[in-house]
Amino acid sequence: MLSTETVALGIGLLAQLLFSSRIVLQWVQSERAKRVLVPTLFWKISLISSLMMIGYGMLRHDPVILGAQIISYGIYIRNLQLLGDWRKLPQVFRVGAYVVPVLALSWFVVGTPHFSLWTMLNNPIPGGWLVLGAVGQSVFLLRFVYQWLYSERKGESVLPLGFWVVSLAGSVLILAYALLRNDAVLLLGNAFGTVVYARNIVLMRREQQMLATTKVPQ
Incomplete structure (x- = not known):
């Protein structure tokens, strides 16, 4: 029987694979368009x-x-609404998107031998690790609050x-937390994301410069 750690690792790696796929999707489309x-x-993959x-x-x-994922989850739904x-x-998906996390968190509060x-x-x-992780996730989360x-x-x-600048800063902090916690899931996900965030900043700055130079004088 698989251990709780193995199941957690499998779920986490799959989640990060999906997170990375959304970034690749966004990155490829942005590179083709030469703008972000x-x-x-x-947003669907993010959810x-x-x-x-x-x-x-x-x-x-x-x-x-x-804590960070619960808040992010709500923001992803709001972006799809916007x-x-x-x-x-499908209505089944929308209802499930609200009900499943509530049931999971309720189960977590009740507790089991494996998690509670x-x-x-x-x-x-x-405590120092928690502070570092909390600051990193807070900064990372602020990107979506700002974006929202x-x-x-x-x-x-x-x-x-600003979203990409804050993303880059938060990702670096979370990488440090992941190294301290020996968390392969966070490490892999944020290492890749850091590269993409930096690239998006370059693309947006380039786009802004092009708009500034081509702007017609009033």
């Missing part, structure tokens, strides 16, 4: 991946991962330059 694009599929990472966070008894694609999804809220709260993670507020003002789902 965010396809709708990016599924985030749900899996919620499960991973519970199995790892990691409050840093769990794009007008949420209601286009009580075990997580008593997890002997050094920016999109709400625009009335559409947009990923501005």
Whole structure:
């Protein structure tokens, strides 16, 4: 029988594979267009991946991962709503997207021999590590809070330059946390993401410079 650690690793790696696939998708489309694009599929993959990472966070008894993914999950849904694609999804999927995480978290609170809220709260993670991870995830999470507020003002789902700058900073901090925690899932996911975030910053700066030089004087 598979151990809890093995199951957690499998779920986490699959989630990061999906997270990476959305980044590759966004990266390829942006490179082709020579500007940063965010396809709708990016948010759909993010939603599924985030749900899996919620499960991973519970199995790892990691409050840093769990807290960040719960908030991110809600933001992914909101972006799909802003794009007008949420209601286009099958009703079963939409209902499940709300019900499944609630049931999973309820199960976590009740607790099992393999994972429980009580075990997580008593997890002997050094305080300094938790602070580093919490700061990293907070910075990483702020990118979506910033993106969400920016999109709400625009009335559409947009990923501005600030999103990628904050993503890069948060990713570096999470990489440090992953190294301390020996967390292969976080390490692999954020190592790849760091490269893409840096590339998107370059693309957006280049696009802004082109717009500035071609702007017609008033």
